[in-house]
Amino acid sequence: MAYYKFLGSQYINSLLEGQFWFGRLRYYQMLEAVTQNQWIGDINEGCAINLIDHVVVQAGDGQDAIRSRLAEVGVRVDANASWSFSDIHSISHLDCFVFSVSRGELGLLTSSMCSPDKPDYAYNACVRISGLRSLAHTIWHEGVLSHNGQRVSDAFWPPITDRVSYSSNVVNVDIAASRPRQASPFIKSPIYSAQSEVRIVLIPRQTIDRDHVAISSVAATRYLSRQFCGSAAQPGLSQTSAQILENLRRVVAAAQRELEGVDRIQPEMLRDRATLRMHMEDVSRRREEILAPYETKMAKLYWELRQTGEEYRDDRMDMRLIILGHHGSPAYMLPAVEWFLATHR
Secondary structure, eight states: OOEEEEEOGGGHHHHHTTEEEEEEHHHHHHHHHHHOOOSSOOTTTTEEEEEEEEEEEOSSSTTHHHHHHHHHTTOOOOTTOOEEEEEEEEEEEOOOEEEEEEESOHHHHHHHHTOTTOTTTOOOEEEEESOHHHHHHHHHHHOEETTTOOBHHHHBOOOEEEEOEESOSEEEOOTTTSOOOOOOTTEEOGGGGGGOEEEEEEOBSSOOOOSEEEEEOGGGGGGEEEEEEOOOOOOOOOOOHHHHHHHHHHHHHHHHHHHTTTTOOOGGGGGOHHHHHHHHHHHHHHHHHHHHHHHHHHHHHHHHHHTTOGGGOOHHHHHHHHHHHHHOSOOOHHHHHHHHHHHOO
16 A cells, blocks of 8 residues: 555645654644644653552662553652552643654545545645655755754754554553553554554654654655645735734733733631632632633634744743643643733843
């Protein structure tokens, strides 16, 4: 069976000329968190979610294996300490860049990847690839990064090429008996199985803080041939960064107005600890209710702004998007947005 790269027709010529776009898994996590796009975006991209119901660790040298497994999910226990843990929910991520293709019968793949039922995500062009592993190694040996001219082999470890396995990223782990699952770029939810995906994965030698890397390799074009191409979509109207920033400020101001007075403490509450605790719990619940719709709006506006230029990318905000995608509200977006706006006037 052949390999096929489905894409928008506006990108097909640059690919056939040797411009290969690799996407960072973190970008696809944020994409689903903000847009709810579960065809290109995936909040669990490159994640392993280990659920540990209960584990007891005793002091001494007899449980080194359990300590080692707990350390793999971010829980470190000193050899002289005894601990009991319950309901551990560990999410680990792999930082890498992927070039995705599909493998299978062209008619079936086209019906999935170019479906009119997904007008926002459907592709209308396709490139046939002969020899995916040869393509991967040619890109690695002969390609250069378009943004800085660095050789791909200097920036990345050798490529890994494999099929995607479609299964849950979430596993229940008996940490006393087995190791936790490791994050992998080759495991995706079954809801994506129609894509029949095969990936070239590049793991950076050092962190590359970009959503995508463009790799130029004319030599790799010998493995490519045009399969079909529709008409290019017309670009829609978009707002300027200044307009998006102003809209973000308005949303923040509206949220702040609704929060005014919510956490006010009456003097008589200070006399009784139980009353004060109940009030603070009610305040926390009320804040979450108020902020939930605003967090969604703030996330979407930040995402729009982020697409307008590198200067608007912010690690704190990116992490809030991922938290919002994994856990929903509260993602404590408001303080991060307030700080972001203070630094982008």
